[in-house]
Amino acid sequence: MTDTRQxxxxxxxxxxxxxxxxxxxxxxDDVSFDVYPGETLGIVGExxxxxxxxxxxxxRLLPAHxxxxxxxxVIEFDGLNLAHAREAEMRxxxxxxxxxxxxxPMTSLNPVFKVxxxxxxxxxxxxxxxxxxxxxxxxxxxxxxEIPNPEQRVNEYPHQLSGGMRQRVMIAIxxxxxxxxxxADEPTTALDVTIQAQLLDLMNGLKEKLNxxxxxxxxxxxxxxxVCDRVQVMYAGRxxxxxxxxxxxxxxxxxxTKALLSSIPKAGGKHRGDRLPAIPGIVPSLWELPDGCRFQxxxxxxxxxxxxxxxxxxxxxxxxRNRCHIPDDERIALxxxxxxxxxxxxxS
Numbered sequence: 001m002t003d004t005r006q007x008x009x010x011x012x013x014x015x016x017x018x019x020x021x022x023x024x025x026x027x028x029d030d031v032s033f034d035v036y037p038g039e040t041l042g043i044v045g046e047x048x049x050x051x052x053x054x055x056x057x058x059x060r061l062l063p064a065h066x067x068x069x070x071x072x073x074v075i076e077f078d079g080l081n082l083a084h085a086r087e088a089e090m091r092x093x094x095x096x097x098x099x100x101x102x103x104x105p106m107t108s109l110n111p112v113f114k115v116x117x118x119x120x121x122x123x124x125x126x127x128x129x130x131x132x133x134x135x136x137x138x139x140x141x142x143x144x145x146e147i148p149n150p151e152q153r154v155n156e157y158p159h160q161l162s163g164g165m166r167q168r169v170m171i172a173i174x175x176x177x178x179x180x181x182x183x184a185d186e187p188t189t190a191l192d193v194t195i196q197a198q199l200l201d202l203m204n205g206l207k208e209k210l211n212x213x214x215x216x217x218x219x220x221x222x223x224x225x226x227v228c229d230r231v232q233v234m235y236a237g238r239x240x241x242x243x244x245x246x247x248x249x250x251x252x253x254x255x256x257t258k259a260l261l262s263s264i265p266k267a268g269g270k271h272r273g274d275r276l277p278a279i280p281g282i283v284p285s286l287w288e289l290p291d292g293c294r295f296q297x298x299x300x301x302x303x304x305x306x307x308x309x310x311x312x313x314x315x316x317x318x319x320x321r322n323r324c325h326i327p328d329d330e331r332i333a334l335x336x337x338x339x340x341x342x343x344x345x346x347x348s
Contacts, residue, residue, distance in 0.1 A: 007034035008180055008213055009058075009077050015070035016050075016057045024068065025286050027053045029237040032313075035181060040207065040214040042228035042245075044221060044260075046283055049234040051217045052103075055183045058082060058215075059100055060090045077181075096126040099174035101167075103186040108170060109158040115142070115169050116154035119176055126177045141172040145202060164195035171202065178210055185217045200227050221264055225249060230319075233257050236283055236294040239313060242321040253322045255299045293325070301326050 016028040028050040035041050043051050056062050058075055060082060075082040078097065080089060094100075102108040110118060119138035123129055129137060135154070142150035145168040158166055167187060174182055184203065188196040204227055207214055216228060224231055224245070231248045233241040233256065241254040252258045259279045281298040290296055293306040305325050313323045 005036050008037050009035040010074065011054075011058070012074040012076070013070070014054065014057060014073045014075065014083070016053055016062070016073075017068040017070070019066050019068065022287065027237055027286060028057060031234075031237075031239050033232055033239065033242065035213050035215060037180075037213055038207065038211045039229040040216055040227055042216045042218065042224040042231040043234060044218060044224055044231060045234035046219060048236075048283055048286075050237040051219075051234055052185055054234075055100065055185055055215065055217055059094060059098065059183065060085070060087075061100075091125075095122050095174075095179070096177045097179055098181045098183065099177070099179040100183040101170050101174050101185065101187050103189050106158065106163075106166060109166060111158055114155055114157055115161070118169075119154070119173055122173055122176050137176065138172075141176045142169070144175070144206070145169075145172045146198075147172070163191055164199065167191065167195075167199060168202070171199075171206070175206060175210065175212070179212060181213045181215065182207075183215045183217070186219075187216075188218075188220070188223060196223070203227060221260060233260070236289065237286065238294060238323065239321070240295070240323040244319060247318060247320060253316070253320065254295075254324050255301050256295050259298075293323075 011034070012032045014028055014031040015026060017024050017026040031050070031054055033041065043054065045051055053062070057069060057073075069083050071084075073083040077093065080093070082090065082093065085093075109115075116135065116138050119141060120134050123134040123137055127134070127137075138154055139150045142153055147153050147165055147168050153161070153165070158169070161169065171187075182203075187203070188199055191199065200223060203214065206212065214227075216224070218224060228245050230242065230244050232239055233248075233254065235256050241248070241252070241257050243253075248257065249261065252261055256279075259277070262277045263279065265276060279298055284290060284294060284297065290307070292308050292310050293299070293302075294310070296302050296306045299306065303326070309325070311323050311325045313321055315321050
């Protein structure tokens with residue numbers, strides 16, 4: 001049964017470029033996707049594929065004097081096109097309706113202000129709570145993200161907290177105004193496995209409590225498998241495959257997705273000392289992209305058409321999209337015209 005809900009966020013034809021000493025270079029090229037209420041969408045790919053630039057384009061956090069967002073780009077949220085909204089309109093959205101958890105909390109938290117002050121900052125701007133109510137709310141949020149002794153921690157500085165606790169503070173700041181969408185950019189990077197698992201469980205629990213939609217940006221497919229409902233795979237600035245989480249892991253279509261999944265260590269699947277499969281070659285430079293498929297130099301199924309013609313993003317049954325001339329299942333695929341299909345079934 002197809003989910004007929006309306007998306008809370010629509011991204012269409014998002015193209016983001018940067019002015020550099022060598023000229024203009026495009027980091028995100030014609031990216032389109034939808035986010036639905038209460039779901040977690042994973043965006044995965046190697047470093048430099050455009051994941052973080054996509055998220056910062058949505059939040060408009062890229063330096064304006066260096067960034068060019070194409071005139072045809074649409075980021076539709078609550079009737080507003082964020083791609084070309086005025087800065088005053090973006091300030092009302094950021095932190096209130098759409099919030100973001102950044103990759104490294106030690107550089108995101110201000111080292112000279114106490115944790116409570118940094119929580120209070122968002123509440124001062126976006127709510128009408130008085131000073132005492134804001135403090136109570138800050139303590140409540142620290143308790144919600146399972147920080148022990150929140151009455152004490154609210155008066156501490158970031159350097160007095162562990163890495164896992166600092167990341168929980170970042171989650172508390174992002175959620176204090178109960179946003180509709182939470183963007184998490186590599187939220188578990190540099191944390192040990194136990195803390196990673198705790199944070200992922202925490203994010204899942206908060207999503208259920210607050211019905212917040214999550215865009216999870218990561219290169220870790222294990223994290224994706226644990227928390228996401230749908231997955232979007234990116235390569236060299238382009239979306240190359242989108243699928244519900246179970247379909248992607250059980251039946252990947254694009255050769256790049258297959259190669260990523262084959263490189264995941266499997267318990268009992270290898271003898272000690274054996275090398276894991278690796279994708280040969282490197283991601284092409286954004287300055288020297290090939291004429292045809294951007295994955296062609298690393299693909300084991302490359303043929304003449306791949307060299308000269310870049311494949312279109314096409315849709316297939318069960319809410320899937322794929323950018324490849326040779327889909328393994330040989331289905332009849334139709335152009336999607338930059339529209340994302342609704343996810344099938346209910347989010348897990």
